[in-house]
Amino acid sequence: FIPRIRSWQQQGKIITGATLYREVAREWLLRDKEKQSFQPEDKQRLASDLAAHLWRSGQRGMRAKALEDWLDAWLGQLPPHATVLQKPRELLHQDLRNATFLKRSDGEKLEDSRFEFAHTSLQEFFLAHALFDALQRAAEQPEAATSARQQWVLPRHIHRSFFSLE
Numbered sequence: 738f739i740p741r742i743r744s745w746q747q748q749g750k751i752i753t754g755a756t757l758y759r760e761v762a763r764e765w766l767l768r769d770k771e772k773q774s775f776q777p778e779d780k781q782r783l784a785s786d787l788a789a790h791l792w793r794s795g796q797r798g799m800r801a802k803a804l805e806d807w808l809d810a811w812l813g814q815l816p817p818h819a820t821v822l823q824k825p826r827e828l829l830h831q832d833l834r835n836a837t838f839l840k841r842s843d844g845e846k847l848e849d850s851r852f853e854f855a856h857t858s859l860q861e862f863f864l865a866h867a868l869f870d871a872l873q874r875a876a877e878q879p880e881a882a883t884s885a886r887q888q889w890v891l892p893r894h895i896h897r898s899f900f901s902l903e
Contacts, residue, residue, distance in 0.1 A: 738764065758862040765837045774824045774832040781863075784838050785870065786811060788854065788863035797860070798842070798853025805830045838863070 738760065745752055762784075766777035773780060790807060791797060799807065808830060815822060821829065834841070840855045854860035 755862070755865070758858070762838075762859075762862070774828050775821055779821055780836070781866070783808075783811065783833070784836070785863045785867035788860045789867040791853075791860065792864050797857075798851045801834065801841075801850055801852060804833065804852050808833050 741760070742752060742757075745756075762781060763777070766773075766780055775783060787807070791799070809826070812822060812826075812829065833839070834852060838854055838859055839852050842851045842853065844850055854863070
């Protein structure tokens with residue numbers, strides 16, 4: 738990883754925090770590719786959409802059942818020919834629960850376990866990725882820009898912990 742950064746510097750490329758997060762995310766996805774049911778590009782989109790969902794709902798994480806329900810809805814909006822839809826649903830649920838980007842916080846009971854991004858900065862990176870994608874889509878389809886802006890209205894009641902420092 739460090740040699741790649743040095744190579745970028747020698748090439749005169751601009752290296753930002755977003756560049757580093759994108760590379761770390763890419764490395765994680767490629768490293769775990771054999772253990773995953775999702776393709777790396779689908780997993781990145783899934784993480785971005787999950788970060789956006791959590792932001793819109795004012796939450797930092799969700800219980801396992803809610804996460805699985807969210808994944809089912811996410812899969813439902815994919816085109817019917819998407820390869821990932823051929824995989825058993827339980828395998829996809831398990832893949833998401835074991836995702837590199839997520840951590841599980843156990844409650845007293847198993848059903849109280851919560852899943853959230855492993856670090857707030859990861860959630861923020863994926864949220865920024867989702868917002869950037871939304872802005873690109875709005876630029877490509879100006880007629881859809883108003884509905885895209887409505888998706889990004891700040892929730893009225895955001896839990897204080899969403900903005901807390903770790």
